[in-house]
Amino acid sequence: MHPVPMAGELQSLELCLERHIPPQDLAEVKRILYGGETRKLCLPAAALSSAQERDFELQGYGFDAAPEQLRRPRIVRVGLVQNKIPLPTDTAVAVQVQSWHSSCLHVAALHRRIEEMVEVAAMCGVNIICFQEAWSEYFLLVLIEELCSFVQLAKKYNMVVVSPILERDEIHGGTLWNTAVVISNSGAILGKSRKNHIPRIGDFNESTYYMEGNTGHQVFQTQFGAIAVNICFRRHHPLNWLMYSLNGAEIIFNPSATIGTLSESLWPIEARNAAIANHCFTCPINRVGTEYYKNAFTSGDGGKAHHDLGHFYGSSYVAAPDGSRTPGLSRTRDGLLVVEMDLNLCRQVSDKWNFKMTGRYEMYAAKLAEAVQPRFTPSLIGEEERSAQYNQVLHRK
Amino acid sequence: MHPVPMAGELQSLELCLERHIPPQDLAEVKRILYGGETRKLCLPAAALSSAQERDFELQGYGFDAAPEQLRRPRIVRVGLVQNKIPLPTDTAVAVQVQSWHSSCLHVAALHRRIEEMVEVAAMCGVNIICFQEAWSEYFLLVLIEELCSFVQLAKKYNMVVVSPILERDEIHGGTLWNTAVVISNSGAILGKSRKNHIPRIGDFNESTYYMEGNTGHQVFQTQFGAIAVNICFRRHHPLNWLMYSLNGAEIIFNPSATIGTLSESLWPIEARNAAIANHCFTCPINRVGTEYYKNAFTSGDGGKAHHDLGHFYGSSYVAAPDGSRTPGLSRTRDGLLVVEMDLNLCRQVSDKWNFKMTGRYEMYAAKLAEAVQPRFTPSLIGEEERSAQYNQVLHRK
Numbered sequence: 001m002h003p004v005p006m007a008g009e010l011q012s013l014e015l016c017l018e019r020h021i022p023p024q025d026l027a028e029v030k031r032i033l034y035g036g037e038t039r040k041l042c043l044p045a046a047a048l049s050s051a052q053e054r055d056f057e058l059q060g061y062g063f064d065a066a067p068e069q070l071r072r073p074r075i076v077r078v079g080l081v082q083n084k085i086p087l088p089t090d091t092a093v094a095v096q097v098q099s100w101h102s103s104c105l106h107v108a109a110l111h112r113r114i115e116e117m118v119e120v121a122a123m124c125g126v127n128i129i130c131f132q133e134a135w136s137e138y139f140l141l142v143l144i145e146e147l148c149s150f151v152q153l154a155k156k157y158n159m160v161v162v163s164p165i166l167e168r169d170e171i172h173g174g175t176l177w178n179t180a181v182v183i184s185n186s187g188a189i190l191g192k193s194r195k196n197h198i199p200r201i202g203d204f205n206e207s208t209y210y211m212e213g214n215t216g217h218q219v220f221q222t223q224f225g226a227i228a229v230n231i232c233f234r235r236h237h238p239l240n241w242l243m244y245s246l247n248g249a250e251i252i253f254n255p256s257a258t259i260g261t262l263s264e265s266l267w268p269i270e271a272r273n274a275a276i277a278n279h280c281f282t283c284p285i286n287r288v289g290t291e292y293y294k295n296a297f298t299s300g301d302g303g304k305a306h307h308d309l310g311h312f313y314g315s316s317y318v319a320a321p322d323g324s325r326t327p328g329l330s331r332t333r334d335g336l337l338v339v340e341m342d343l344n345l346c347r348q349v350s351d352k353w354n355f356k357m358t359g360r361y362e363m364y365a366a367k368l369a370e371a372v373q374p375r376f377t378p379s380l381i382g383e384e385e386r387s388a389q390y391n392q393v394l395h396r397k
Numbered sequence: 398m399h400p401v402p403m404a405g406e407l408q409s410l411e412l413c414l415e416r417h418i419p420p421q422d423l424a425e426v427k428r429i430l431y432g433g434e435t436r437k438l439c440l441p442a443a444a445l446s447s448a449q450e451r452d453f454e455l456q457g458y459g460f461d462a463a464p465e466q467l468r469r470p471r472i473v474r475v476g477l478v479q480n481k482i483p484l485p486t487d488t489a490v491a492v493q494v495q496s497w498h499s500s501c502l503h504v505a506a507l508h509r510r511i512e513e514m515v516e517v518a519a520m521c522g523v524n525i526i527c528f529q530e531a532w533s534e535y536f537l538l539v540l541i542e543e544l545c546s547f548v549q550l551a552k553k554y555n556m557v558v559v560s561p562i563l564e565r566d567e568i569h570g571g572t573l574w575n576t577a578v579v580i581s582n583s584g585a586i587l588g589k590s591r592k593n594h595i596p597r598i599g600d601f602n603e604s605t606y607y608m609e610g611n612t613g614h615q616v617f618q619t620q621f622g623a624i625a626v627n628i629c630f631r632r633h634h635p636l637n638w639l640m641y642s643l644n645g646a647e648i649i650f651n652p653s654a655t656i657g658t659l660s661e662s663l664w665p666i667e668a669r670n671a672a673i674a675n676h677c678f679t680c681p682i683n684r685v686g687t688e689y690y691k692n693a694f695t696s697g698d699g700g701k702a703h704h705d706l707g708h709f710y711g712s713s714y715v716a717a718p719d720g721s722r723t724p725g726l727s728r729t730r731d732g733l734l735v736v737e738m739d740l741n742l743c744r745q746v747s748d749k750w751n752f753k754m755t756g757r758y759e760m761y762a763a764k765l766a767e768a769v770q771p772r773f774t775p776s777l778i779g780e781e782e783r784s785a786q787y788n789q790v791l792h793r794k
Contacts, residue, residue, distance in 0.1 A: 239635070273670035353598060
């Protein structure tokens with residue numbers, strides 16, 4: 001069961017709009033849908049031709065902030081990598097991962113693919129790069145040797161690397177975690193972020209092989225800004241984004257692997273809402289392609305057996321604190337999205353909207369503590385519970 | 398300074414897409430942008446012609462749920478009303494509001510306008526109707542007589558009425574609240590919901606005339622479902638929607654008054670995200686038009702004096718728990734949006750996605766209680782704080 005061509009998949013929503021909406025309306029449509037036309041980055045010709053040769057999409061956009069009197073601009077470039085697995089799912093693990101520094105017999109293998117995308121990112125001046133969820137295969141263990149390779153890579157390119165892997169926790173009985181490792185541009189491993197909320201939905205019932213994470217909401221202070229990693233399903237929980245923000249995150253990555261029929265209408269909404277609600281940048285990244293498994297499987301939802309999870313629709317993008325966003329990468333192709341951002345925009349938007357100031361978090365901390373009690377009584381008022389007060393007032397008149 | 402025509406304002410994003418995107422792509426564009434094509438409601442011809450005569454837009458859509466074995470469908474129709482003020486802002490209050498049951502010399506006056514829209518809603522079988530924020534003028538007091546009128550209206554049409562007003566709280570020193578009153582179809586006043594978060598942004602610095610609400614997150618159990626009212630700026634706070642949901646809300650109304658340059662790129666995101674995150678229906682409603690004031694005013698943001706707040710862009714819509722939404726009403730015209738929904742969809746989506754089950758609210762209650770402490774130390778890890786553990790592991794290899 002090898003991957004089939006993506007016939008019938010719309011390549012990109014944004015390209016479709018660009019092609020058909022007349023120029024006099026397009027700017028207004030983009031303003032309403034995306035908060036405006038995002039500035040196009042001028043990327044090096046060598047990077048563009050390299051991406052073309054290697055058959056992946058390369059797009060660049062920029063978000064600006066107003067000049068300030070007391071702070072210099074804080075310009076950072078992030079890179080988001082989305083990709084298919086280059087070999088069929090039943091290929092042997094060793095061939096799939098094709099260790100980084102060994103001789104590359106299979107040039108199409110996964111690690112070689114990621115390596116070449118990182119090279120292009122370096123040519124584009126990327127400071128922080130993030131891959132999709134469990135990028136080294138959905139169900140494959142990343143070996144410690146590979147982390148060593150990333151440490152070399154981070155130093156070589158002076159780049160912070162966010163690498164989402166499957167983690168085997170040997171000091172806790174071999175527990176499996178869905179984890180992202182954050183490697184500083186100095187080569188130091190800053191720490192890791194484990195997936196906090198585990199889906200229990202049909203084919204994505206991950207509760208049989210991952211536990212809910214226990215690393216909280218650590219934020220990593222890098223040379224290029226305070227970053228956090230919010231893996232996949234965590235995206236659906238607004239409180240989860242909020243906690244990263246309360247810990248100081250300026251950029252929150254959301255490495256994901258999700259399919260069209262399940263989540264595509266949620267995709268443009270959730271991470272963008274998080275950027276708005278928390279005055280920060282968010283970077284959702286999604287896998288690409290359809291992966292076929294030799295043996296048909298069922299999903300615990302009463303449906304028929306099938307050989308694939310569905311189409312991973314890519315569409316990685318970056319949302320800014322002012323509610324604007326970049327177009328998405330392709331729904332069908334590998335891609336690298338390079339986004340320049342002035343981190344000063346976070347505080348500028350916060351100073352305007354003040355959601356933290358008006359958030360009344362004390363009240364919610366107390367309310368939430370009540371709501372989780374087994375004997376919680378919802379505040380639900382029907383005809384019989386309503387206070388007599390209102391009707392007394394009416395009768396007074 | 399009278400209102401000027403809306404030259405240059407795009408009438409509707411959705412109409413623009415319908416007009417220009419070719420049919421073979423339109424369905425896919427709608428699926429990605431809106432979660433699919435919402436079913437069009439067949440509305441009575443008399444209602445349509447009545448709306449046309451009275452010069453307001455009338456649109457109807459429906460959300461379906463799967464049939465269940467143990468519950469009957471719970472079909473409800475909600476009506477969302479968006480409108481301009483029909484007379485200039487400097488018209489005398491008595492003329493503006495034009496009391497409901499007095500002789501209607503000014504047929505264009507505000508209350509007559511709302512009354513005729515409610516009549517059409519009744520013709521469309523609406524069960525619950527909601528108006529925009531402080532609908533009886535942004536800065537005008539609603540008199541208790543008007544509430545009496547609404548009680549009559551609710552009984553006459555067997556309709557739950559959600560009426561957002563400016564409330565004068567006489568038993569608390571004349572405090573002003575931004576409040577919505579919920580009137581049952583029986584004519585009983587079920588209660589009220591006060592705006593919990595008050596904006597402090599330029600022209601919308603409402604902190605000088607409203608206090609933060611103190612009615613919490615009461616949900617009202619009506620004959621047509623459990624409803625809540627989340628006024629305007631509260632829309633920006635995800636925790637706020639969550640608390641209504643934890644109290645059992647199936648439909649959350651969001652009566653608003655907000656302008657294009659401030660919030661239009663946030664508008665399609667926030668209420669829809671709340672519907673997704675909380676497995677409920679959300680109904681954001683926005684005012685229409687540009688209102689001019691005789692005396693120029695400044696906004697405390699260093700900008701120039703001006704005579705208007707900007708363009709209130711309408712675009713009221715309904716979002717469903719499955720992430721889909723209706724098109725928006727016009728950006729420029731008065732309108733009534735009638736939406737039929739099967740409330741069974743809330744639990745069906747909840748049973749699929751399980752955000753409440755996977756929400757880990759205990760953890761967030763504790764974290765939030767920490768975060769509001771004056772001495773809170775954010776969990777922010779830099780090169781110097783990172784644990785030696787990771788690099789030890791690397792050195793072991």
